[in-house]
Amino acid sequence: MSKKHVVVIGSGFAGLSAATHLADKGNCTVTLLEKNDSPGGRARKFEHQGFVFDMGPSWYWMPDVFESYFANFGKKPSDYYDLIRLDPSYAVIYGEHDTLDIPADLNEFRGMLESIEPGAAANLDKFLAQAKYKYEVGIHDLVHRPSRSLFEFASPRLLLDMIRMDIFQSMSKHVRSYFSHDKIVRLMEFPVLFLGETANNIPALYSLMNYADIALGTWYPKKGMHEIIKGMVALAEEKGVQFKYNSEVEKIEVVNGKAQQLKLRSGETIQADIIVAGADYHHVDKHLLDPAYSNYTEDYWDKRVxxxxxxxxxxxxxxxxxxxxxxxxxxxxxxxxxxxxxxxxxxxxxxxxxxxxxxxxxxxxxxxxxxxxxxxxxxxxxxxxxxxxxxxxxxxxxxxxxxxxxxxxxxxxxxxxxxxxxxxxxxxxHAFKGNAYGLANTLLQTAILKPSLKSKKVSNLYYTGQLTVPGPGVPPSLISGHVVAKEVMKENNL
Ligand SMILES: Cc1cc2nc3c(=O)[nH]c(=O)nc-3n(C[C@H](O)[C@H](O)[C@H](O)COP(=O)(O)OP(=O)(O)OC[C@H]3O[C@@H](n4cnc5c(N)ncnc54)[C@H](O)[C@@H]3O)c2cc1C
Incomplete structure (x- = not known):
């Protein structure tokens, strides 16, 4: 029997991750269709007379997530790019002659906080101990769940973990219960801005981002962030993924609740047994499918944060x-x-x-x-x-x-x-409303409350990327691709 053909739409971090996992472990052939002439999606690069610009992400956080990604295939990030830990990690500029250089070294960082607010170093230790716990449960467990049913979370240990992780308290309140100086509060609230909302509306679970910032550090791949994409594409090709650039999908044709083929802008059609959509969810849901097969109404999308x-x-x-x-x-x-x-x-x-x-x-x-x-x-x-x-x-x-x-x-x-x-x-x-970072990680848009990674109406259509689980950012997009690939393999016996 011939192998099933999986078509992945979009060569961003999520699409690349899904395609590579499927080509590696799945008993299937994988084609990746990308509308642009180069891979990477929001993480593309361009050059002009010796200037090389990363077009999107510039912060390399959570190096362990990248290590795990490449380790899935017996590789290391250093097989593809060289990382430098930045020191200072970054500068926060509060005004003229008023800059904080954030030291990479934890002891120096403690000292800096203590000089701003007496007692802050000891409070930081407590804050970080809890943030570390959240990071371990959050990044090593929760975000790997497909979040298709509440039952995935119905274990006494997990419920206890969730309570301990303050999912119902806001990040803003959480930070203020440890620190009071405005400079420190702003510094500690900054990392959740990556999640697409302010600290008032982000659950305190996400102080895990502070652990990523302060303990795990800010890194930089030499020659730029796009080197990660280059490495991922090389690995995907090694695993047999077929890339087709300048291949914009215009329509997913569905018969009796099953996607049959994709129609490209060029007029070409491509047959598929399974589709994984890594393009912006709203675009696929509302523009590539007939309305009868759309997962969500325009009103639903309009109400998303x-x-x-x-x-x-x-x-x-x-x-x-x-x-x-x-x-x-x-x-x-x-x-x-x-x-x-x-x-x-x-x-x-x-x-x-x-x-x-x-x-x-x-x-x-x-x-x-x-x-x-x-x-x-x-x-x-x-x-x-x-x-x-x-x-x-x-x-x-x-x-x-x-x-x-x-x-x-x-x-x-x-x-x-x-x-x-x-x-x-x-x-x-095709970004919905011209968004840059997808869907915000508010409490009401977390886990099973996010747009689902599986279509409810098209039996062989799945979604990945920053508008579904686990959320926006490069590490979550890598994880999103892995999570969907596992679901596809499990449900289709690949
Ligand atoms: C300016 C900016 C700065 C950022 N900074 C950071 C940062 O510092 N650190 C961090 O971790 N994250 C950062 N992010 C977020 C991070 O870049 C994204 O979360 C991540 O790249 C999203 O990946 P994705 O695969 O979900 O989507 P995308 O990268 O958007 O990939 C989707 C792909 O689908 C393709 N596509 C769309 N429609 C079609 C179609 N019809 N047919 C075929 N292909 C199609 C698109 O061309 C694109 O290549 C930043 C984002 C932006 C925009």
Whole structure:
């Protein structure tokens, strides 16, 4: 009997992970269809005259998740890329001459907190002991569950674990029960912003992110984050995954509740026994399927709390920059009004916080000699009107602050500039409302409350990626691909 053919849509972290796991352990052939001309999805890269820009993720956190990923195939990250631990991990800039360099060393970090708030070092020890426990249960167990039924979580030990992990308390309250100085509170609340909501609306379970930040560290793959994608593609090819780029799926054709074939924009059709959709869930659910086979209504999607979109600038600067680190968080304005503009009353924010990354400080290969690779990111509400005028307005607004706070002229030294926002997320990835990071990890969008990884109406259609379990971010997307691959193999005897 011929092997079953699995088609994976999308070559982001989740699609690559699903395809490689299936090709490795499943008794099947695997084809991966990608609409763009290169792999990686939100983690693509582009080059311009010696500047090499990572287009999306820049923080390499949870190195153990990447180790586990490659270990599944008897490999190590170092078989594909070289990691450097950053020290300082990052800088938090509260204003002019008011910067905290976050040391990689835990003792130095304790000392820094103690100098800001007496007693904070001892409180940090308690906070981190609990965060470590959450990390171990959360990342090594909970996120690996497909979350298709409550019964998966119905064990007395797990229920006890969940209570101990404060899933019903907000991260904001949790942090404030250990620390009171505003600088420390903001620092400890920062990691959950990766989960697409503010600390008020993220369960305290996610202090596991602080453990990842403080104890496990911030790393950087030499030559950039896209090296991870290159390694994953090499491994997928070794396992026999067939890649087809410039292959945008336009329609999934379903007969009697079973997907039969995929129609590509080029007119080509591809037969499939099983489909794993790693493209944005909403796009597949609402645009690739006939309405009768859609899992969720437009109203359901509209009510989801999406993680933010972003306005990004990729800049080439023809001189070296001072007073900046590899990662820089500009907290020189209060978070409240910016968060309100993202989540409560969606609008362009009056005084946005922003993030600046200068990977050329660590890595000379990403910019020409004597120059700097500068990446700027402003988190924004999804679905805003995205115009050239607005992009320019915000470019100048944050460049003014960047120049003033770091005490140098930058604008006149910019020799390359590209902006990227909602319209690009939509046209490049079919991103729902132009989101950057998928669905927020609020309590009501956790585990079984997320869009399901299996279609309810099409028996051989599965989903993976940052809009389903376990959630947004590179490590969760890697895990998402693994979780769906296991479900596909189990249910289809592959
Ligand atoms: C600006 C930015 C910064 C980020 N920073 C970080 C960070 O520092 N650290 C971190 O851990 N995470 C970060 N993230 C989040 C992380 O990048 C994502 O969670 C992750 O890359 C999502 O992977 P994915 O596979 O779910 O989706 P994607 O990467 O979007 O992959 C989906 C793929 O499907 C393809 N596709 C879509 N429609 C079709 C179709 N019809 N036919 C064929 N193919 C299709 C798309 O082209 C794309 O390649 C960041 C994201 C962004 C955007």
């Amino acid at each position: 999406m993680a933010p979109s972003s306005l990004l600038f990729y800049l080439g600067v023809n001189k070296r920059l001072k007073n900046l680190r590899h990662h820089n968080l500009f907290f020189d304005e209060p978070l409240g009004p910016h968060a309100d503009a993202i989540y409560t009353n969606p609008r362009w924010p009056e005084k946005p916080l922003f993030y600046a990354s200068v990977p050329s400080i660590t890595d000379p290969t990403v910019a020409p000699e004597g120059m700097e690779n500068l990446f700027l990111l402003i988190p924004l509400a999804p679905d805003l009107e995205d115009t050239e005028e607005m992009r320019e307005k915000y470019f100048h607004m944050i460049l003014d602050r960047l120049e003033k706070i770091t005490g140098q002229e930058i604008r006149s030294h910019i020799v390359y500039k590209r902006s990227y926002a909602h319209n690009d997320f939509k046209s490049d990835y």
